[in-house]
Amino acid sequence: MATATLTIDLTALTNNWRALDAMTDCETAAVVKADGYGLGADRVARALANAGARTFFVAATEEAAALRQALGPGPTINIFSGHMAGDTDMISDLHLTPMLNSIDQMLRHVESLPGHPFGIQLDSGMNRLGMEAGEWAALRELAEPQNPTLVMSHLACADEPDHGMNAFQLANFLEMTEDMSTPKSLSATGGILLGKDYHFDMTRPGVGLYGGQPFADAEPVAHVSIPVIQIRDVGPGEAVGYGNTWIAPKDSRIATVAAGYADGLIRAMGAKMQLFHGSTPCPVVGRISMDMIGVDVTHLGEDPKELDILTEDQTVDDLADAAGTIGYEILTSLSARYQRRYTT
């Protein structure tokens, strides 16, 4: 068994969903795109559905189709990328709901699937997805009588509460949806924390469910433990790993553990992160290889059988800091090679 274990705590996941839900008076959906932020959309979504989530969001129609297989016929499955060419049969047969982003998508949808549910995605300033104010003004009279299920937009800077962009996008969204009776949604995890003005009729948390910032009180959901392949003594002056980047300063005991960047342990983290034996940190030595990492275990006083990398002591956001990225990327990088265990 030279395969690392990724343990996914479904109780922590549903606790996070309930905690975010308790912050608002509206419906709390769940974003499970990118295979449930890397943790397995099928298991994650079923756990959240059992906890009470009734609406799920994914990025692409292919993800929505897989999710429908996992969830069965009840829950609403919304697609951020909308109704793309080639999606019609899946949207129709599997009762999926595209968030329409443009006049082109609106025409494709109403012509190919008249009467089939859809939502509207508006661009309130991020300039990434959704209809512009002018486009929406031209289309609104046509769209509203067809009873969209949701009108939504997305915040560009919600992780920075003091950023002026938040109020700017809120004002745009309010103006574009004025007098609409359609349910409204503006906020993901960051927006929930911005307060009641940002909640509307539905929030759409993603990263906060999975234990990442900006939801500081999130319970950690993902834990990674890596088996030790071999432990060796190295003397002063001996090099460890590719490129001889680490030279032992003294007699040291070095463990080689069986995971690396092919498991999504981003190479850039290097020695800026640690592995853990219980709560005792063990420094990384040398470069992260594709399938292995060298770890200094000299101070442990015993030879560990495995070492942990994603723990209560070193969260996805700690690893993100080490890699110079964000917790979201740490999660979605976790690869297929893990033995996955789900705990409830």
Place this chain on the structure above:
Amino acid sequence: MATATLTIDLTALTNNWRALDAMTDCETAAVVKADGYGLGADRVARALANAGARTFFVAATEEAAALRQALGPGPTINIFSGHMAGDTDMISDLHLTPMLNSIDQMLRHVESLPGHPFGIQLDSGMNRLGMEAGEWAALRELAEPQNPTLVMSHLACADEPDHGMNAFQLANFLEMTEDMSTPKSLSATGGILLGKDYHFDMTRPGVGLYGGQPFADAEPVAHVSIPVIQIRDVGPGEAVGYGNTWIAPKDSRIATVAAGYADGLIRAMGAKMQLFHGSTPCPVVGRISMDMIGVDVTHLGEDPKELDILTEDQTVDDLADAAGTIGYEILTSLSARYQRRYTT
């Protein structure tokens, strides 16, 4: 269809294997660990077996078991991490060959599976995997009469031909294997390029098969094309994407394409890489999101339906430079979300 396409050119792959094979007079194996460097170990290994490869290497026994299903009973499947606790049944039932790394592994192997094939992995100086000189000296008399199939080691600095570590490891390997009749192997892709002294009886190319450095003449194997979800006009001063990091300097036409860091397009690449419409480069604008990238297509004169990111013009090593990493990590990061197409 808001899913990007990863096209894997199996002809380029087998051409690379043949080109590396033609550089030596010995057997050329193939390293297909980490799911064939992210490109699909089953398809990759079958193509290489059809081209003539008879020996394959993986990192973990679980990978070896999956590979045996793909390849059938003929080829040799060697496991770098050796014989770990819990591996015995798979090694025995699926005729896998562990490269034993330590006295512990040797004892586990000969006690649990007497007579079952094994190889020996020696540490010639990288201090990552394999038996130390002293350990090997104590064990050699016991091991040799049991006819190991291979004695191997691995170079730490083969990508740097002038690094003194190469000659140091070569001398150590020669000394540790002196007078052994067992077939020997020291080199992966980089070592093949170091010349005949490093070839021994078998080479084990990995990254060179998949089109990456240091094999400069490798044909590109992986191509990625991303559908455009939406194209919009933005005016001077408008921001695009998370954190408002890109502000349009003039009237611009911005495409949002349907892939991001959850597809393994490393977030750190940011605007240091480009997308391509045919051979015309299109700058990235704003941050790479989980599922989307903004691209400036103002200069194209038409609205593209898709844009390419991994092409003849922008290779895995170009993307690696943009991300501050190595081509190996670009390959192994390619996620499960792609539509995968194999061409022959």
